[in-house]
Amino acid sequence: xxxxxxxxxxxxxxxxxxRQGVEKTSMREIxxxxxxTTGAIYYYYKSKEELLYDVMDYSTAVTAxxxxxxxxxxxxxxxxxxxxxxxxxxxxTHSSHWNLRFYLALPxxxxxxxxxxxxxxxxxxxxxxxxxxxxxxxxxxxxxVDTFLAVLMVAAMDGINFQQFIGALPxxxxxxxxxYNEFFAFAVPLFxxxxxxxxxxxxxxPEE
Numbered sequence: 278x279x280x281x282x283x284x285x286x287x288x289x290x291x292x293x294x295x296r297q298g299v300e301k302t303s304m305r306e307i308x309x310x311x312x313x314t315t316g317a318i319y320y321y322y323k324s325k326e327e328l329l330y331d332v333m334d335y336s337t338a339v340t341a342x343x344x345x346x347x348x349x350x351x352x353x354x355x356x357x358x359x360x361x362x363x364x365x366x367x368x369x370t371h372s373s374h375w376n377l378r379f380y381l382a383l384p385x386x387x388x389x390x391x392x393x394x395x396x397x398x399x400x401x402x403x404x405x406x407x408x409x410x411x412x413x414x415x416x417x418x419x420x421x422v423d424t425f426l427a428v429l430m431v432a433a434m435d436g437i438n439f440q441q442f443i444g445a446l447p448x449x450x451x452x453x454x455x456x457y458n459e460f461f462a463f464a465v466p467l468f469x470x471x472x473x474x475x476x477x478x479x480x481x482x483p484e485e
Contacts, residue, residue: 283331285311285312286307287328290302290307290310293310299376299380303325329380329381333377340407342364343360343364346360354414358414361461362461365454366458369441369450369453369454376442381396403427408423411423411465415466422469426465430461437453
């Protein structure tokens with residue numbers, strides 16, 4: 278199957294999941310939505326979980342898309358930062374496909390090593406791309422702390438979406454998305470500028 282054909286399957290699955298949820302979406306229905314046979318899907322995807330991982334990755338690849346923009350010769354830091362904010366806001370306020378992470382995380386945690394490895398690879402790539410974007414949009418030098426900041430920002434997105442997933446978010450998501458983006462734009466560069474002086478808790482003894 279061509280790349281376009283595989284994308285057709287992924288986009289068909291996206292549409293169905295948005296309409297009826299993960300549990301009610303079958304491989305047969307995805308095939309019908311994509312206009313292909315069920316056998317064609319199973320030729321490329323051994324399980325529903327494997328297909329859903331690609332749907333999740335396709336839907337949530339914010340940093341990968343931004344990196345493409347950043348590599349353009351005419352790319353400007355402020356424009357890239359604004360695009361990051363737009364995409365983050367959209368991802369936080371349209372979280373149905375992000376919820377696939379939680380559907381797939383359970384089998385990964387329970388011993389599906391292939392799925393767990395894909396999560397490891399996905400998080401590592403997100404972290405690296407986020408750290409590189411810090412230095413482009415804030416016009417700063419790379420620093421080891423960038424990776425830690427990137428992990429925190431990615432984890433915050435996960436945490437927000439999990440609270441939405443279980444219906445426990447205590448504040449309006451639109452305003453939270455704005456605050457997340459403002460924090461990214463103001464707090465991250467400030468911390469990077471003062472990272473060498475950020476030693477308040479360095480010698481804090483561990484709890485016994």
